[in-house]
Amino acid sequence: MKFLQKLNVFIPVILVLALLWIGLTTLLFESPSEQSTAPQAGFYAPDFTVADDESDPVALSDFEGQAVLLNFWASWCKPCQAEMPAIQHMHDKYGKDGLVILAVNVTNQDSISNAKAFLHDNNLSFDTLFDTKGTASDLYRVQALPTTFFITPDGIINEVVIGGPMSEALLETRILRILGR
């Protein structure tokens, strides 16, 4: 009985304290405002510059205002090979809708000749970049291949998919999201 009486006091006290803490959080704690850059969903995608197949520099910021699928791959990576046809199909289907596909070859762990041979043998026509010094893959903390970043037109990473191969359905659902459909 006494315990129940104590509970009659204890419960409202706990709830009032909880409400006070929620109030403090709302009024005094600084809400997370603009996000900095980081290779994580919810953050702005870090900018980088690497060379294309004609050795011209290409920066991620060159595609500001466009939805970007950023895929890190290597020619020896089996899951990377397996998902390339699906990525090509998405390029054919959504390229005209403003989707940019940047396939960044992790050339510091691969070779340009092998990568180019793979692209040629598989008739892959989307933009391929060569990260010869590993700067982009280090910046994006790529620890497994393939790793794919889906970036919205305002430059925010919508999702990170580590590993593969990604199916067409997975690619399409995520691409439609960053295209705003």
Added chain:
Amino acid sequence: MFPIINIGPLAIQAPGLIIIIGLYVWLSINDYSAKKMNLDAATLSNHFFYSLLIGLAGARLAVIAQSPQSFISSPLSIVSPNLALFDFPSGVLITIFAFYIFTTSKKQDLLKTLDVLSLGFMVFLAFLALSFLANGKLYGTPANLPWSIELWGAKRHPLQLYYLIAFFLLAYPIYRLLHTKQPSGMIILSSLSFISASVIFLDAFRGSQALITAGVHLPQIIAFMALAFSLFGIKSLLNKEMIFSEQEING
């Protein structure tokens, strides 16, 4: 952050592995708890396991329902092992619903069954927090403290660790309740109150903008409602227990 564990040629996704280990630990603890509370451990394990399978299928169906055209043009994707093709919130709801159906259809005491699951669930939540530490999600607000961790370009509250420690510590009072005679429902309501209180306190340190509107943290609001429900539920249980005891004494 350690999203990938490299063992020779293998690259294992650490968050997924941690969750699988957490589920296994939860199942194992269920066996122990069921024996303590004189429930059929084998039946409970079966119901739990089948519910998880149904939930997994439901999580995939939810994604298909959201984008049917994508799966019509690529039907093999229906059976893709890729985790990104599971809608986990839907999967959790379907798992809960399936478990409810299994339990009530066998006319088992639902509250007592939930009590049995509570301790394992608390430990599973700790593993879930560890998986968030592995993939860098549920990150904290920037803070320059001796125990801050460097994550996503800033020193931050190690929110994942806060949750990990909270859930491991709170598993102990649940363990103690399991070893004392309690009315059915007491343990699950106590667990719910502990979890809610943890979320109310710790969500203040969350760094992500998601589920925050005009400074109001939606998880805190939901947790507050759950806390109120669980505390009044505990009071109601104790009241009934007291009335029942008085009736027994009075004959």
